Amino acid sequence: MKNTLSFYSRQICRILLGLSILLCCSCNYLDVAPPEKPTVSNGFDTEAKGLGFLLSCYSGLDAVYASQNAQPELGFSKAPSWMTDYNCQATDETIPYFGWQTTTLQMLQGNVTPSMKWTSDWTIPYTMLKQCYLFEEELAKVTASWLTPDLRNRWLGEIAFLKGFWHLYLLQYYGPIPIMESLYDANASGSDLPGRSHFDYCVDRIAQWLDEAAAVLPAKIDNTEWRRATSTICKALKARLFLYAASPIYNGSFPYPNWRNTNYETPGYGKELVSRTYDPQKWDRALAACKEALGFALNEGGCSLFGYNAASRTQDFTDIDRLMNAEGLTLDKLKIDDRTDENFLKSVMLMRYLLTTIPSDGNREFLWQMGDYMQGREVLIMPYNIIKDSNGSMQGGWVGSGATLYSIEHFYTKDGKLPEYDPEFTPKTEYFQSADLSNKNIIKLNHNREPRFYATFSFDGDQYSPIIVDGEPLTLQTRVSSLHGYAPNRGLALGGYYIKKWIQPDIRYKKADGKASFKRHFAITLRLAELYLNLAECYAALGHDAEAMDALNPIRSRAGVPELTAQMVAESGMSITEWVRSERFIELWGEMHRYYDLRRWLIAPQRMDATSFQGLNAQVPDPTFEEFNQRITLTNLGGKWHTRMYLLPIAEHEVYSNPNLEQAPGY
Incomplete structure (x- = not known):
C-alpha cells in the first residue's frame, strides 16, 4: 500500500x-x-x-x-x-582520496x-x-x-x-x-x-x-x-x-x-x-536584487570586506598585523615563493585569515555563519606526519582531499591574469621545470602566482605553515613517502597538491603531547565577496562591462592583484563573462558554489569529463623530480557526465x- x-x-x-x-x-x-x-x-x-x-x-x-x-x-x-560533502567535492576543484568519499566518487563516475x-x-x-x-x-x-x-x-x-x-x-x-x-x-x-x-x-x-x-x-x-x-x-x-x-x-x-x-x-x-524561452528581464530583476543586497549589507548590515579599505580601494592590514603579533608570527618566519615584498606576504596572510577568523577578530565579511564545525576538522585536509611527539609517534592530518591541476592552472599569476593568457608567465611547456628558487623542488607553475594561490594550495617545497611544528615551519616534501608523499592505505593528495584554505596560519602542534591548537571558526554560508561577484555577473550578462569590472575590482584589490581594466580584458582574449567566472572560481574556491555554478551555466559536460581530473604523478613511492612533475589523468577517479545530473x-x-x-x- x-x-x-x-x-x-x-x-x-x-x-x-x-x-x-x-x-x-x-x-x-x-x-x-x-x-x-x-x-x-x-x-x-x-x-x-x-x-x-x-x-x-x-x-x-x-x-x-x-x-x-x-x-x-x-x-x-x-x-x-565542505571537505566531506559530495555537493562540494563532486566538482573540478578537488580530488577526493579514492578510499573515502564514496558518494562523491559515484557522482564523479556518473553513477x-x-x-x-x-x-x-x-x-x-x-x-x-x-x-x-x-x-x-x-x-x-x-x-x-x-x-x-x-x-x-x-x-x-x-x-x-x-x-x-x-x-x-x-x-x-x-x-x-x-x-x-x-x-x-x-x-x-x-x-x-x-x-x-x-x-x-x-x-x-x-x-x-x-x-x-x-x-x-x-x-x-x-x-x-x-x-x-x-x-x-x-x-x-x-x-x-x-x-x-x-x-x-x-x-x-x-x-x-x-x-x-x-x-x-x-x-x-x-x-x-x-x-523554454530566454527572458532578459530575469537579469534585470537579478541585477536590482544584487545591487540592493550589496548596498544593504555594506550600510545597514554593517559588513565590509575583510582587510579592505573601501574609501581608498586598497588593502588594510591593521587586523592582520594584530593577529600575527598575537601569535608571534613575524614576516621573517614566512617563506613564500622567495618573495620579500611586505605587502605580498601580508596579502597571503590576509587571505589565510579570511576564513579562519570570526567577528571578534575584526572580520565583518560574513553575513551568515552556521557554527564552529571547523574546530578540529582541519585535519581532514592537513598532511600526514607534521610532528613527532614525545612518545616518538608522528602526528598530523588525514589528507582526505587535494586540488586538481585545473584548479592550480586557473588561479591568477602575480599580475592578476590566468597563466595561459599571461605573456609574462612561464610558457606551458616549462610548467613542470624547477623554478630555480632556494628550494629546487618548487616548479615554475607554482612560482610568481597571486596571494590567493599561496593561501589556498600547498605543494612540494612550499612552506605549509610557518609555526605549525611547535613554533617552527613545515615545508612539504611530497615526494618522500615517509613524510608527505605517497604511501598505500592512507589519505593522499592524489594530484600532488595539498589544500591550505581553512587552515589557520597560527596553528601549532605541540611536541609534548602531539595536540594541535585548533581554534573556533565558522561554517560560512554567505559572505560579502559573493555579493560583489553576483553583481558583477549580472552586469556582465547585460553587457555593462565597465560596471562589471567595478564590481570585481574590490575583490581583486583586497586579494592583492591589479584591478581589471578594459585594456586587460581586450588583450586577454577573454570576455567579461569569462573574467567574472574566473574571479568567482578563485575567490569562492571550495566554498560549495562550484557544484551549482557548473550546472546553472550549463558547462558541466566540458568541466566534468575524464580529462578534467588531472594532477601530478603523485601516486608513486619516492619518485624522482622528473617522475613526479608530469601531468597525468586520474583515470581511476572517473570523470563521467550525464545530462540527467543537472538535477538530483x-x-x-x-x-x-x-x-x-x-x-x-x-x-
Missing part, C-alpha cells in the same frame, strides 16, 4: 520541549504515527521555552552545514563539512541514481518546514503578556525566512519542487499532496517569503544570536535566488525541453515546469508515494 506520509519524509516527530530547544525525532519508516504536537501550556508558557521552540526550527542547519553540532538524536546525522542516499537532502528541508508550520500554528494561540507585538513579528519573520531558505535549498538541488504552504494532515493521501511547481513560480514564492521576513527582521544581530536570521541575510539570499533564476539552465536553455508534469498543475503555468533525483519511494510528483528527467 502506498505510504501517505512519504512526501514530507514519512518520519515520526516526537516533540520534546525543554528550556532551550524543542527536539524533533525523525526516522524513515513506511508506516508511522502522526506527530505529537506540543501544547501552548508546555511550549510557550515562558519566553525561554518559546525561543527554544523557535530555535528548533533552525536545527536542520546543523545537519546540512555543520558537523560538530549535528544532532543524530533528531535523525540528522549527515553532518557534512547517480534515485536509489542512492539522497534522502537527507530531500527530507531534512521538508521536516524542518513541517516544524516551522507547527511553530507558526501554535504561536497563533499564545496570549501571554511576555509575547509583545515586536517579539511576535520577529519570530514570525524568522519562520518566513526559514520557509524561504529551505525551499531555496531544495531548489538548488532539485530544480522545480513542491511548495509546502501549510502543515499537511498526516493522513492525507498521496494524491492530495502537491507535485512540482513551475520553477519560476517557486522563485516568486521564495522571494515573497524572504521579502516578508526582511520587512520585520533586524539588519544585524550581536554575537550571542549569530545563527539567527536578519534582513541582510534575506536580501542576500534573494539576490542569489534571482541570479540562479536568470542563469542559462532556467532561462531558456533547460536541457530537457519536454519535461513537464503528468498530473499536477501550477497556477498560471499549467503542467509546464521550466520556461528524488528517492524512488518518494515518487512512488505521491502520484503528483515527477522524477527528475533522465532517471
Whole structure:
C-alpha cells in the first residue's frame, strides 16, 4: 500500500520541549504515527521555552552545514563539512582520496541514481518546514503578556525566512519542487499532496517569503544570536535566488525541453515546469536584487570586506598585523615563493585569515555563519606526519582531499591574469621545470602566482605553515613517502597538491603531547565577496562591462592583484563573462558554489569529463623530480557526465508515494 506520509519524509516527530530547544525525532519508516504536537501550556508558557521552540526550527542547519553540532538524536546525522560533502567535492576543484568519499566518487563516475542516499537532502528541508508550520500554528494561540507585538513579528519573520531558505535549498538541488504552504494532515493521501511547481513560480514564492521576513527582521544581530536570521541575510539570499533564476539552465536553455508534469498543475503555468524561452528581464530583476543586497549589507548590515579599505580601494592590514603579533608570527618566519615584498606576504596572510577568523577578530565579511564545525576538522585536509611527539609517534592530518591541476592552472599569476593568457608567465611547456628558487623542488607553475594561490594550495617545497611544528615551519616534501608523499592505505593528495584554505596560519602542534591548537571558526554560508561577484555577473550578462569590472575590482584589490581594466580584458582574449567566472572560481574556491555554478551555466559536460581530473604523478613511492612533475589523468577517479545530473533525483519511494510528483528527467 502506498505510504501517505512519504512526501514530507514519512518520519515520526516526537516533540520534546525543554528550556532551550524543542527536539524533533525523525526516522524513515513506511508506516508511522502522526506527530505529537506540543501544547501552548508546555511550549510557550515562558519566553525561554518559546525561543527554544523557535530555535528548533533552525536545527536542520546543523545537519546540512555543520558537523560538530549535528544532532543524530533528531535523525540528522549527515553532518557534512565542505571537505566531506559530495555537493562540494563532486566538482573540478578537488580530488577526493579514492578510499573515502564514496558518494562523491559515484557522482564523479556518473553513477547517480534515485536509489542512492539522497534522502537527507530531500527530507531534512521538508521536516524542518513541517516544524516551522507547527511553530507558526501554535504561536497563533499564545496570549501571554511576555509575547509583545515586536517579539511576535520577529519570530514570525524568522519562520518566513526559514520557509524561504529551505525551499531555496531544495531548489538548488532539485530544480522545480513542491511548495509546502501549510502543515499537511498526516493522513492525507498521496494524491492530495502537491507535485512540482513551475520553477519560476517557486522563485516568486521564495522571494515573497524572504521579502516578508526582511520587512520585520533586524539588519544585524550581536554575537550571542549569530545563527539567527536578519534582513541582510534575506536580501542576500534573494539576490542569489534571482541570479540562479536568470542563469542559462532556467532561462531558456533547460536541457530537457519536454519535461513537464503528468498530473499536477501550477497556477498560471499549467503542467509546464521550466520556461523554454530566454527572458532578459530575469537579469534585470537579478541585477536590482544584487545591487540592493550589496548596498544593504555594506550600510545597514554593517559588513565590509575583510582587510579592505573601501574609501581608498586598497588593502588594510591593521587586523592582520594584530593577529600575527598575537601569535608571534613575524614576516621573517614566512617563506613564500622567495618573495620579500611586505605587502605580498601580508596579502597571503590576509587571505589565510579570511576564513579562519570570526567577528571578534575584526572580520565583518560574513553575513551568515552556521557554527564552529571547523574546530578540529582541519585535519581532514592537513598532511600526514607534521610532528613527532614525545612518545616518538608522528602526528598530523588525514589528507582526505587535494586540488586538481585545473584548479592550480586557473588561479591568477602575480599580475592578476590566468597563466595561459599571461605573456609574462612561464610558457606551458616549462610548467613542470624547477623554478630555480632556494628550494629546487618548487616548479615554475607554482612560482610568481597571486596571494590567493599561496593561501589556498600547498605543494612540494612550499612552506605549509610557518609555526605549525611547535613554533617552527613545515615545508612539504611530497615526494618522500615517509613524510608527505605517497604511501598505500592512507589519505593522499592524489594530484600532488595539498589544500591550505581553512587552515589557520597560527596553528601549532605541540611536541609534548602531539595536540594541535585548533581554534573556533565558522561554517560560512554567505559572505560579502559573493555579493560583489553576483553583481558583477549580472552586469556582465547585460553587457555593462565597465560596471562589471567595478564590481570585481574590490575583490581583486583586497586579494592583492591589479584591478581589471578594459585594456586587460581586450588583450586577454577573454570576455567579461569569462573574467567574472574566473574571479568567482578563485575567490569562492571550495566554498560549495562550484557544484551549482557548473550546472546553472550549463558547462558541466566540458568541466566534468575524464580529462578534467588531472594532477601530478603523485601516486608513486619516492619518485624522482622528473617522475613526479608530469601531468597525468586520474583515470581511476572517473570523470563521467550525464545530462540527467543537472538535477538530483528524488528517492524512488518518494515518487512512488505521491502520484503528483515527477522524477527528475533522465532517471
